Amino acid sequence: MPTSEFQLIQHYFKAGAAAALAQPNSPVRCGIGDDCAVLALPVGDELLVSVDTLVESIHFPQNYPSDMLARRALAVCVSDLAACGATPLGFTLALTMPNVDEPWLASFANALIVAAGEYDIALVGGDTTRGPLCLSLQVMGSAPAGAAILRSGARAGDIIYVSGQLGDARAALDYLNKAAHELSAAEQALLDRYHAPTPRLALGQKLRGLATAAVDVSDGLAADLGHILSVSGVAAVLHTDNLPLSPALTETCAERAIEFALSGGDDYELCFTVPAEHREVVARLSAELNLNISEIGYIEAGEGLTCYRADGGVFAPAAGYQHF
């Protein structure tokens, strides 16, 4: 039974992570156990880095099963790599927990290593401390020099697209505490989207050289697209009719579906802009990846976002998620 902080790390994290290091093409020169991890960058590539924190009761519910926490945490952090078109390299984990609960840790570490394998991203280091349950994951990826997709490149005339469907995870918040046997199939489908978001890594990488700007939808489409607009110095027009809504969302809360899709957040889909002449390329990409990609509006000169309802009226979306 591991007891010390050092033994915990060795037992639960180093062993699992070591398997990734053994891969022939692993970029990890030195992983868990030294003062720094050492990663090899592919020749000609740049390093892309992002960190996100997940706090109990803010980002995930109390008493959340630790395997679900691990999976969700890595997915939402890797989603930032996807937005920039990065290829995953490695990540670090700063884990703060109130006490050592070995079954909790074992299931957390197992799920984390499995998810890391799915995204081909190696756990290369971290920090373990006592305190209220909280995780910070720093993810690192690479992209050919100059190819990273930024938020600042949207131009008037570009088409605005979004992957997948929006609003499901927000709708799921209302069912987080409902007993499993009382859930309808639609409610369960919404919860699945909250628990296991899908970072759109393959899409992001394919958008290199095609998208002028991209962002992942964490705070809500209106807010995150708003970041693209403000840093690109442009305006956007959306038609709420074009927002991709899942059957589960329209079945459970049709009257709030548009609101959830625009402002709910936790979608981890990609919203991106592409010059209109490349519409066909996006259609082919959607077929190739077997991924729904919806045209939701366009970029124009000016500032701010205008959302039109089907009846021609203007829908004013609520602000996205804000911590303060």
Ligand SMILES: Nc1ncnc2c1ncn2[C@@H]1O[C@H](COP(=O)(O)OP(=O)(O)O)[C@@H](O)[C@H]1O
């Ligand atoms: N405490 C901080 N110190 C430095 N930069 C920060 C801090 N918090 C956020 N940022 C930066 O501000 C930008 C927006 O952050 P955020 O909204 O969290 O982005 P994302 O939704 O991609 O996680 C990012 O470039 C992020 O790196």
Ligand SMILES: Cc1ncc(C[n+]2csc(CCOP(=O)(O)OP(=O)(O)O)c2C)c(N)n1
């Ligand atoms: C239990 C619970 N309640 C509410 C939410 C909704 N929520 C919390 S934080 C957040 C926005 C994303 O978090 P943030 O820290 O802003 O991530 P970032 O934009 O930095 O990726 C949302 C939609 C949730 N995920 N879980």
Ligand SMILES: [Mg+2]
């Ligand atoms: Mg962030």
